[in-house]
Amino acid sequence: MPELPEVETVRASLEPKLVGHRFEAVEILDSRLTRPVDPAEVAAELVGECVAAVDRRGKYLIVRFESGLVLLIHLRMTGTLAHSRNGAASKSHVRAVVRLDDGSDVTYRDVRRFGTWLVLRADELDAYFSARLGLEPLEPGFSAAGLAERLAGRRAPVKAALLDQRTLAGVGNIYADEALWRARIDPRRPAGQLDAREIRVLHRGIRRALEAGIARQGATLRDYRTPDGSSGSMQNEFKVYGRDGEPCLRCGRPIEKTRVGGRGTWFCPGCQR
DNA sequence: CTTTTTCCCTGGACGC
DNA sequence: TGCGTCCAGGGAAAAA
Known part of the structure; x- marks a missing residue:
């Protein structure tokens, strides 16, 4: 996708x-x-x-x-x-x-x-x-402060807020999970409840997850192909997405699957708080 | 206003 | 083999 x-x-x-x-x-x-x-x-x-x-x-x-x-x-x-x-x-x-x-x-x-x-x-x-899109996460204008502003006061789970394109533009189900794992944040946490430190880490996690995806030409699960017909390789680098039951690469606890915002959601119950 | 749910689509996986 | 059911999920629209 x-x-x-x-x-x-x-x-x-x-x-x-x-x-x-x-x-x-x-x-x-x-x-x-x-x-x-x-x-x-x-x-x-x-x-x-x-x-x-x-x-x-x-x-x-x-x-x-x-x-x-x-x-x-x-x-x-x-x-x-x-x-x-x-x-x-x-x-x-x-x-x-x-x-x-x-x-x-x-x-x-x-x-x-x-x-x-x-x-x-x-x-x-x-x-x-x-009318539809928030900040571009890889542009210089996307700051931790800007992210904080857009999450402030929101009661929805932080993952649902990341999927909302008016919060920031371009993050979907895979990179939301990957960014939250990098930031060690539980996807179910209310978005407005994150403190300034957590927002900074999340900001970095979003950027790093997206940059990793671009560096590997995206993730091919089934349909996605680049215009020359080749597959991306990001699917081989997933930290949590689709890995339920497998050990967390950071703490070894089994990755769990749940549903957040109506979407399949993978996270580590050991190190995502 | 915000948040949640439903809908649109097809095909692959799975149970029987 | 074949059928029924569930699931994947981005975003618009409707419902709550």
């Missing part, structure tokens, strides 16, 4: 393939992708557009065009983008295909069809994001 490190990996891989190139043909095969907008309308808007930049905000991929138009892609659970010079290897679950002016193409696949493509004007982006 693509979270910030996975989306950043996709962005970095796609950027050199897209920038400076024109969308020569756009085929959208699943109307859910652009709902409620007609997919033919979206395809028509994108044809002829020349890519100026490929950016990321939280888990959103931002394809900026020279015209000032923007394509916002959210991969949700199972969306993948593949870039290829000789046609798509497999046709399964293909929801959209973009042919570039160099003859290569970008294929969007999505087994569960939760992903979305949205076309906006660049001047609409700020409003779109500020």
